Amino acid sequence: MSEFHDHNHDHDENLEAKKAARPKIEHNNNYWLSIDQYMQDPEFQKTVDAEFMSSPLREEEEKNPWARREFLKLMGASLALSTASCIRRPVQKIVPYNKQPEEITFGVPNYYTSTYFDGQESIGVLVKTREGRPIKLESLVNAPLNEGGTNVRSQAHVLSLYDPDRLTAPKKNIFNEKRTNKDTISITWENTDAAIVEELKKGGVYFLTGNIVSPSSQAVVKDFAEGFKATHVAWEVLANEDIRKGQLASYKTDVLPFYRFDKAKMVVSIDADFLGTWVAPTVFTKQYSKTRKDFSNMSRVVAFDSNYSLTGANADIRVRIKPSQQLKVAVAIAQELVVNQGRSSYAQNGEVKSWLSSFGKAADGLNMEPALVKEIAKDLWDNRGESLIVAGGLKAQTETAHALHVVVNFLNSVLENDGKTIQYKKSMKSSATHSGMVALLDAMKEKKVKTLVIHTVNPMFALPAKAEFKELLKNVETVVYIGDRMNETAHWAHYVLPENHSMETWSDAELVSGVYSIQQPAIKPMYDTQSMELTLMTWCFQAKVGPKRIQEFETYYDYLRNFWKTDVFPKVGKGGNFEKSWQELLQTGSVGDVNNSADGARSFAVSSMTELKKPVDAQGWELVLYSTSQLGDGAGSSANIGWLHELPDPITKVVWDNYASISLAAANKLKVKNNSVIEITVGKDKMELPVLVQPGLQDDVIAVAVGYGRTHVGAVGNGVGKNTYELVQVQNGQMVFAGAKVEVKATGAKYELAQTQTHHSMQGRQIVVEATLKEYQNKKDHIIHKHPIWSVWSGHQYNGHKWGMAIDLNSCTGCSACMTACQSENNIAVVGKKYVMQGREMHWIRIDRYYTGTPEDASAVFQPVMCQHCDNAPCETVCPVLATVHSSEGLNEMVYNRCVGTRYCSNNCPYKVRRFNWFNYTKKIPAPTNMAFNPDVTVRVRGVMEKCTFCVQRIKEGKNKAKLENRPLQDGEIKTACQTSCPTNAITFGDVNDPNSQVAKLFKADRSYALLEEWHAAPAVRYMAKIKNNGKEQIASASAHEGGH
Amino acid sequence: MAKLMPGLAAIFTDEHQVLEAARKSRDLGMTKFEAISPYPIHGMEDACGIKRSSIPYVAFVAGMTGLLGALALVWYTSVYDWPINVGGKPPFSLPAFIPIMFELTVLFAALSSVGALFYHCGIPRVDPPTIDPDLTCHKFAIFVPENESGYEAKKLETFYKSLGAESVKKVEAY
């Protein structure tokens, strides 16, 4: 197929004899002769000593602890050599193209519209490529749903393309009859396809995939299933199947509705982290931010939170609950609305009222004042039709999950939200189900499965051991794994076929039914890989089965274009000239309108609620498994990306590990503190986890993140954290992730967690200014404590541009997408857990999260802090070698090649935003990963200070572009990397000298203030106070500015 | 330091004797004689009629050049040649330059005074003539060169012997 093949072998019977005779060939794959050699396999060793857990930079290589290069540096050789000896001028070659490809201009980036899909959410993005290789995912402003917003994992997606642990060629695992000894050899595509088609023809084919939102690949899968009589099972850990079952029971429509948070004035979330990890967090964050900016009709969010989620942190009112109380909360609100206040038509329905009152006084079980329930009910009713109650996600997958969804649907019908803020006609695409996986397990048990083809999902890791997937796999004759790495499941598959990375292949996505977006490749496939769809098409072609369209097309690109010609464009009303519509699609990236979903209110089947039986109250510790925004379900490809492991968790600021979060009271009861290890037992599964004391948790809740503890993902992700999927309970065919009974025991051991922020209170200082809506409306800018500022000298004049940035703390949800975007744009190093523990992380922007209020129900505020580019910069005054000076445009410039490394500038910076290269971090970057570097930004060497430069390479690019087209620079033409990645447009960058620029207006807003204003560093970054719409007169934690002077 | 001259040296063992001898020699009108001692004797300058050393003036001039030199260096680099906006401070921020000017003043003054000392004492000399190895330990001496006015070896020998000189000897060059 392609010229990347290396030493392939014809596979025949007397393999053992052949193998003995074979000369020892150095394969670039991991080639073990026996099981104990397998034990010494370097990759397995790494899982044991958790090398990356210590640091990517090993002080001494094993072979020669005294590296020769280091010794040369010790003798100060560079000065001596550079002077005395004659210098042989290093020769550099320039190799131009043979024929000039017309779209490539050196130094000028090309942008391609595309879609990023992570198994649950798909968002429109713009892939920035330089010299034919993608280096960054930019925001696509006209994307239908996320409108330019991106999230943490999409920004880090570019690094997974250059992951050195990706498979480079198809592999064949050879097992003995006990399925133990392994022998992995490379094999050509022709041989693989031939062998597999043989197997497929025998029938009993099952095709296990993840959630597929791409209509064209769905069509390929359907054709393949039709051809080989295969049963297609879609399974994801974050399957949202509970919502669909609730909708089916209540409204007879099996659909995952598209929630419209931009139309909701009052939102109640019962353990649904819609700003962090639930269904489509980036899209919901964009919608949520629209309702927060206009203070005349500002939305209010009430969150009932069992773990401390991002939604809970940003909610106006946060109530801490246990997972078993989720149903009780929904019923309490329903009782208040229907029974006490007699609202809506269901008030007359005796059956409903009797079922509701059978719960007794539901509200007093929760630890919140009854007045709050009344207030919530009143707000909901006042905003009926413009309110929304949501529940779901891993945290809501308890035994009573179905009952919870039915009651929530009931409430949304009572409040006439259905059809207004809940759009069920143009709904989300979600085909993955847990029940499908359970059915597959039963089929494997009854040996009905002869050939199992698995695509990208990772049941060996993501299914608990009690599901015995490994043992059942023995009953399957041939297992084919299609994925991008030799992960846990691929290790037990016969054939492992490498799949194109999503940036190397064509595809598309149906964001919401009727709205489609395209996924364009940005690079030629780097290794000997092909897309999953092409593999299926080749099999159908070789076996001559399946409908005509799957056999006739040479590549998946042709199939896709044909599919869009026949199925997609007609549906969207662009049936006319296909080529024109296709070019338009490639330009804009999507077709179809999300808003014209004419869906009226559906009738709620009261019976679905009344036949639910009342759950028994739960006592004692309860487990909460939740997914994080950095890793998602962890089975996806993001577990080997250094940027994501090193990204501090938005709430706990812990990096590189998962941990058991418990409340302060619980910690005192168990007599444990941070970093001490506890042993939790759920049913028969035992696990030891380090403790993290988390304010704002219910006293008997233990919250643990899933997605960690990977063993075969690659050098970065192996051995990071513990695999908490082992704790998932299977009860009558249903996976229970939260609410399970737990016994907890302190073990007295210690396990150090690395946190980038260890102090969480503002100590009464004016750092994040917070005020309630009422307080702001009548006191306007007096909520900010102003200081008299004067200077002895008139100061430098900035008559050209003067760059400034305004950050709206009210819109910022603390999701940290800007941190990963900055890391991708500015080639920032990943240092590893050991060095983060020593306080040496390198992010140029950090999100400071402070807790206010009491440890029991603490509320959190977020503040992104980057270099403030002060006019009276304390760092510039003290640099002895003029390595950091102030530009004529108000930028604090950091000149890496001039810096000697005295670090005085970092000491003198009151904001502590400067980062130092303690070691030569970039020296250890493996081969392909350095392709992710941005060529416009210098890669820093050891001993040099670095900090946010306001993306000076983008400022220069923008100014040069305007100069080339000799026109003045428009406002908003230059956007920093963090500004483009922010899903809530919280960051605004621009020229403060231009009065009608957006940032100049925001600087003069009454909410705007500068951090540490009294030090008169005159920063060029101003923040805007956070407004909480919780109906109170005064902010609860009135952190009176202590000792105001 | 004048050219080396032969002459006559009287060795004394006590500080007061040599002080007395020097005073008497000056009374005789001699000016070119030298009083050699292992340590500076209090009152020897006016005994030998040596006027106050001129080194302080050298030090002062050098100090001033140091001060102005530092000011010039700082002004040329920070204000004239390439003024850069550092920390919002004015190009000529005098308070920040004062330490540099003070340091260079002291440096120039100190080094120039030592230079002047070397010049006045004619050191570094390669292998100077020594009259008696004990002169740098516990003995004192008065050396009278030949070109002293009224130099008369015999008379001087008796003169110094009368003042308690331990010995008087001919020196071919000092």
Next chain:
Amino acid sequence: MSIIFKKREVKETRGLLQRLVSFCFLGSIVGLASIMMMGCKFQPGWGYNKGHAPEQPIPYSHELHVGKLGMQCQYCHNQVERSKHSNVPTLQTCMNCHIQVKTDSPHIQKMREAYDAGNSIEWTRVHMLPDHVMFNHSAHVSKGVNCQTCHGPVETMEKVYQHADLSMGWCINCHRQEENKAPLNCTTCHH
């Protein structure tokens, strides 16, 4: 110098030794100072190799093409107005003429074989700026700075040599002139 070498008339072997010691002491100071000065003047390999004219795989003569035939610089270096890098032309550009012109010369045949085989010619780089400098051709060209200012009289060069020493001081002197209205901020070239 008389102060330092107060020689005695009487010949002394020992004096010679002491003078030797002080001479080598002085010599080492002068040597170190010169090394320091050379150090900054003679940085390893970058910027200061004024007059550097390496051997090229094909002896292309700018004098012939630009001087005699009057070809425009931008004909070959066509991306210099659009991008920060000025590109060395692709073989295709050479082949525009040399598909017929002077096809007998061995160099042209060598180029023709490379062109047909789909390979390229490995030119040796003449102007090398250190990695920490980000020079932008399009910014200068659009400002009206002509190529000869930095690259020297290329139209008279039989073999391309580096005309100016391309040191930071050399660039700063241009940027510093009032009439050029060029930015003098550090991040103009170092970011």
Next chain:
Amino acid sequence: MMKRNQLILGDKTLKDITDDICQPVETLPGKGWVGMFLGAKTLLLFYIFVLGMIVANGMGLLGVNHPNGWGTMIITFVFWIGIGHAGTLISAILFLFRQKWRTSVARTAEAMTVFAVMTAGLFPLLHTGRPWLDFWLFPYPNQRGPLWVNFRSPLLWDVFAVSTYATVSMVFWYVGLVPDFATLKDRAKNKIRRMIYGILSLGWRGTARNWSHYEMVYLILAGLSTPLVLSVHTIVSFDFAVSNLPGWHTTIFPPYFVAGAIFSGFAMVVTLMTLVRIGFPQFKDYITLDHMEVMNKIIMTTGLMVGYAYASEFFVAWYSGNPYERYVFMNRAGIPGTSGDYAWSYWIMVTCNVIIPQIFWMKWARRSIPVMFIVSIFVNIGMWFERFVITITSLHNDFLPSNWGNYAWSFWDGALLVGSFGMFLTLFLLYLRVFPAISIAEIKPVLPVGRNDHKGGH
């Protein structure tokens, strides 16, 4: 008139003085000296290895991190520079005050200054991230425009101050040595020793004219060194005072650092003098218990001054009403309500610097060698912790609580500190054998002081 006790005990003639002082230089060293020298030399080699590793691998080996950008290297730099200042004080300031007792201690104290400055001078160069580019700290003409240096930065003042201080104190020390080298040259037995000391003595002849110029230059150098020593440690304190960190940005720092420097300097002089007296018994007559007693009195007074500075810092922090300053000092003393991570180091500092020296109120303590030796060791420990407290407590908890973080101790920090003593002691022990430990030319005029025949000077 109060009877002066004799500065030199045991009726000595001028010859005896010269013999006593030149005895260590002219004889082979004893076992004690050789033992200490070998110990110091191995420590020095270990020190060179440590510095090599740090330069080769990067500053990450040490405990410095974010936010504590400075750590052991800067603390030990200020510690050694502080110790150096006592030498200049004794030889310059006490010379201006006409304190006769200083002559027996001046030369060794001045040597301590030179070696302490050499030990300290290494740190500002090696604490940088790229030490091989340190020559950029000097304003030399270059081909980059020319790109000069930032004269507003205290680190640059440091470069000028420390190099001037090193030069002037070496010159001052060498000028004092020139007559003694002439003495050693004249007493030299073999040819090589004669030639070396001959060169070193630059041909000094000791005529009255020479002595008059000599005394004038000695006076000028003393006059210049006095403001110089005060300015150098002021500039070293500017490294902290000029920044705007809470706890650093106070005007008390210059006098506070100078008092601290004299305090730790005298403690080191007492430590070294007790060892020298034991090592070379004949020096007991010159460095008498009266000398030690006077120095102990100075230690106690400067200790109280430093104690006063600690107290005043607390008052100023409270009085300023600045929340950041208040927090830093409450946190420094470990008052509940603050993290108090480094309160232990603060209380070590206060006990060693303020409480332990109070024992010198008792006369017997001031005159007992073992007591003063132990107290001087404690004082220097306390002074190292003082710089530690100043540097780390202000850095680790400053303005924004989100980036508070502790110092990340590592093996290399301790190795560095211990190693620097190796360098200092090796140099000092070599000095004792090569140069006369007491200034012969200065001690002789002081011989008659306090003798009963009243012929001596006032």
